[in-house]
Every structure is written in C-alpha cells, then in structure tokens.
Amino acid sequence: MPKIRALEIKGFRAYGKEVQRFEFNGLITLFYAPNSQGKTSLAEAIEFLLTGKTIRREMIASAKREFSEALRNAHLSVDEDVLVAAEIEDASGDVYRIDRRLIRDYSSRGSCESELKINDNTTSDLTAIGVQLSEPPLEAPVLLPHTLRFVISASPQGRADYFKALLEVSDLEAIRNALFEAKKRIAEPDGGDAVSLYMRCSSHSDYGTEIELLKSRAPTRSTVEEILSNALTLILAGHGEAPGGFDTLLDAAKKILEQQRATEFPINQLQAREQPSWGIRREVQSVLEAYLKAKKAIDEEVARLLRLFEEVLKIPGLSSTEEAIDCPVCETPTALTPERIRSIREKVKANAQYAKHRNEAEQLLSDLHNAASAAIMQAEAALPQAMKWQEEERSLYQKTISELPTDRADSLLSPWSAALSRLQQAQENLQHEAGALQELLGDIELDNLDEGSIKEIYKKVTQTSEAFERLIRTIEGYREVAGPLLGALRQEVDHRAGMEGWQDLIDLCEKREDLLTWLIETTAYRETQNEIEKAIQEIDLAKAQVLDDKFYELSGEILRWWNLLRPDEPTSFHSVQRGGTGRRYVDLKAALGSESVFRDAVAVFSDSQLNALGLAAFLARTVREEVGFVVLDDPVPATDKEHRAYFVNMVIGNWLKVVFK
C-alpha cells in the first residue's frame, strides 16, 4: 500500500507563494489549529494532487460559477506557480516525487487543467506507483465535511451510483446498458410504400379494423390475401353482389372505382401514358462511309459484267489450272491465263464487299425513315390526352380542378399548366425534327450519296435524337409535377363519389408481396426485440441478486464502524439495500429499538447520526478498497464531543489495525 511521506504546497487556496513542506513519519499525523489556518486547504490540496480537481465543485452543481478561480490563492500574482507535490512510498519501499501544477484554474463555466508528473515524467494518473483511485464521484480517500454528508444528501440516483461504485458493480450496470442500447440499434424493417399504405388503410373507418388483423396473424400469403379480400368485400358491399376470389374482387374494385371517377372527372387523361423509346442506330456515319468507300473501290465495267464473271469462276477445274485455257464465253484461245483468273476472282470479291455495304446502307436509311415515323407516333401515344382537350372540355375540367381546396388548387394548377405547355413544345419540336429527317431521307439516292449528304443525314439524325431525349425528359418532369395534382384530384373525386380509401386499398392489394415481406420482417423484428427484452429482464434479476449478496457484505462492514462510532444506541444503522432493481434506488435502513422495525435512515436519523453513517460508509470503503492512507478533515463535528471521544478512542486504532493487519 502506498504512503505519503511528505507534502509540499505552494499558492494553493490558503497557501501563499512560499513552499510549505510537511513530513509524515508516523502512522498518524494530526493537524490542529484554530479556524482559517489552512487545515481544509491542506486536505483539498491532497485531493487535487490525486485527482486534479476538487469534488466540492462537482457536488455543488448549481454553484459552479462560484468556484471561478477557486484553486489559486486569491492574493497570489498570476505569474506565481500553483503547485502541490508529494513524496510517495510505494509497496516496495521506493519513494517517488509527485508534482501537480495548475495550468488553468476553474472559470465560471470551464473546468480546471493541471499537469501531473512522477519523478519529472508527465503522466495521466498514479497507478504506476500503486495509487488507485475509487470510482467517481468520491475518487480520493479524502473525507471533507461536504463529502461526509454526500451519501445522505445526494439525490436517490446519486446515492445509488455511489454505493454501486463502492461495491464495484458498475460493470454490471454497463453490461445491462450496453445490451439495452444495442437492442435500440437494431433497425426496424422499412417496408417502403407498402407500409405507408398499410398505415393509411388500417385507419380507414370501413375496413381499417380488418387490415389491422394483419399484424396479429401469422404472415403468410394466404392470410394476406384473405384479409385483403375481406376488406375488398367490405368496400364492394354497396355495389352489388361481391364476386368471390381475391383477383376477381380486386378487378371489380378497380373497375367500379374507374367508372365512378370517370363520371366525375377524366383523371386518366391527365396522365402521361406509354414511355416512348428511340430506336435509331447511332452508327449512321460509319455505315454510310463504309458503303461510299466500297463503292469507290469497284470498277463500273466489272460491276456490269459481274454475273458473267461469277459464272465463269464456277467452271470445274478453273481454279486449279496452271495453264492458259480458252475463254468459254468468247472462245478466244488461251485467253484465261492463271494470272487472269486470279484477277477476275479479286474483282468478284471486291464487288461482294460492295454489295454487302450497299445492303447495309439501304437497310440503315430504311430504318431511319421508320424510326422517324415511329418517334412521331410514340410521342403522340405517350402524351396525356388532356393535351387534346377542346376549349369547352378544358374550361369544364379546369373548373373542377379549381374547386379543390383553395390553397392546394393554386399551388398545383399553375405548375401543371406550365408542364403541359413544355410538353406541347417538346412534342412540336420532335415532330419538326423527325419530319425534316424523313424529308431528307426521301431525297437521298444511294447511287448519288457523297460525303456532304452523309454529314447532312448525321446532323438530322442527331437533332431528331436530341429532340426525342428532350421529350422524354419533359415527360418525366411532367409526371413529377402532375403527380401531386392527380393525387389531390383523386382524393376530391373519390370524396365526391363516396369512395375515399378505395385507391389505398387497391394499391395495397397490388403491393401485397411487399406487404407480406414487411410483415415477415416485422414479425421477426418484434420477436427478436421480445427475446432481448426478456434477456435484459433476466439480467436485471440476476444483477439484483448479485447486488443483494454484495450489499449484505457491505452492510456488515458499515455496521462494524457504526457500532464503534455509536455503540449501544437504541436506533442504529441496519443495512444497505437495493430499492427495486437497484438501478435507480439504494436505501439505507435504520433499526428502531429492539423490535424489528426498520425505516429509511435518511428519514429517522438525527443530524449527528447521519454524520456518523456517512463516516462509517467512508471508512468501510477505505478498508474495502485497501487504500494506504486516508485524510480526514473534521470527521466528527466539534459540537458532538461525546462521539469525538468514541472516534479517537475506538475508531482510529481499529482502522489502523484493520488496514495494516
């Protein structure tokens, strides 16, 4: 066990700029002096040396501001060092010099800062020389009048923390808390749109109760379809006899909803329809240029006689002859020499290349023409029918739209109109570009193709392609803008038709696979959470049992010191017990008289008894933690002369005997 052999203090609280040195040679050192002579400052200096702070400030949380500049002697110049140093002998008898220098004093809000050294080497704590601090809040074995009463005056949670730190069971609390926090971190299944639909449907006045059953039933496809079918049957109840089977019910609901909506407002005509796709090949230039190159490579005369050459080359034995033979066409003797036959073969081969490229070029021009026509038709098919509304229809439907709740109509209608105009413009642009491409292609003849016309075709294809892509982007933009308007319109129209919630149920039915997946994940999540919660409860119970065992031991230790401090009193300390799980509450029990009547000590003890209880708990702790020294500042109030005598005669000697065996 480490022991303090000497102490030096300079500039700390009551101590001035001269270094004050104290040497501790015996088992006990007693400081005796009138008030305001630095006894408490000395005790706090040792606390500062060991912990780098004063617990008084931590404990009086509401008064932190008042501890501003509390450590430096108020009369000391700011240039003077504030220092507490000690010579500490470790268990092997080696002596070390410990220095703690104040770097920054407490401010109204901030903490203090200091530097700690062992034999001139900076360190963060004194464990290297065997000085182990206790768990917070009372870390140092220094008993000051304000810390003496901490056990009694702390909040219930503070008291619970103190005793659990004393019993060194904070690790059990840490295990429990780590598990509790990890349980919260398991991500709840998302489920996406299906969950929002489920939430809305489960609050529907007609079929909500039915949908809510999904959460309490086993998550299977047949259950989901059965419950959704029941909900569909409920909404279809007022619309003739409901057909059997999930798909049939769903189709019937969709059909009736569409019919009802159509009588109120043609919502579908506001929707962009098919997604157009562009089929033009990008390799326009390379195909046409390859054709032009092949065309240049072939002789016109050879092209004219090509069929004849091909027939000649088919004559048996011609390929392998090594001598000149007569021409089979004009019968010129020895006209077909091996060299001439090879030349004819090369010309036929070159022509075959030309034919291939010509075919490709013809196909390309034809494809381009078709794609331009298809682009115009696809654009027509993709756009909302509302673009074709006549003036009369337009004003009728705009009236319905403007009857939406006022704040929504204004904010939805004008962006939609603007998006519709942009769509119109994009379509006209595409029609113009595709028409120009078709016109150009109509004028092109392959035999007259040249570099200039290839460039012109490529330019028109590019312009048409860009116009098409612009149209697709404009359609996407329109969908985004029209979405909220369509939603609001559907709500309004459904409200007028008495079919609110139909669309949500239909959408939920359409997303029933997503719904099933979410229900499976949610069931697994819920069951996992329940299992972990059960494990936490079991840990709480087991932890409480461990606490009980430990509190039993501690109670005996505190009682030993209590009996030395307050022997033969009718009201005495009885035990430390957990309140509930012991996580928030620890109770100090007092025994009243000889009968087994127990009450909370905090409620029934006198001021002097509470003081003795705090002291007994402190001494029990120092024994339990096997500290090598304690510092006691006014452990028994001056007014309590009777018990001062007990303290001197009984407690100190016993403490030394117990600690040093």
Place this chain on the structure above:
Amino acid sequence: MATNVDLLLEKLRSDSLAHRLVRLLKEAPKESWAKALDMELQYIYEAKLTQVQEESDAEN
C-alpha cells in the same frame, strides 16, 4: 476471485440468451462491446427472419 460478471453468470440459466450475451461481453474488450453486440443481435434477428420466412413459405 470470481468477478462480478462471473457472479452474474452463475445466477443466469446457462442455456438462456441472457447467459449467452453476458458471456459474449465478458470475452470482448469493453471498447468492442457495441460492435460485438450489434453483430450478435443482427445474427439473432436474421436467424429469426429465416425461421419466420420458412414458416410462411410452409403455410403458403
């Protein structure tokens, strides 16, 4: 000397989830507790998910 965690383990049923989780934390350094628990609880959730999925498929 038995540590607090050993004492706690003695009080728990050895085949319980609580015992398994406390033992896991006993064997892991404190700075790795969160990671170790996250992995273990995720494993438990995934095993449960597989079980519920299989039960659902069997019913289907």
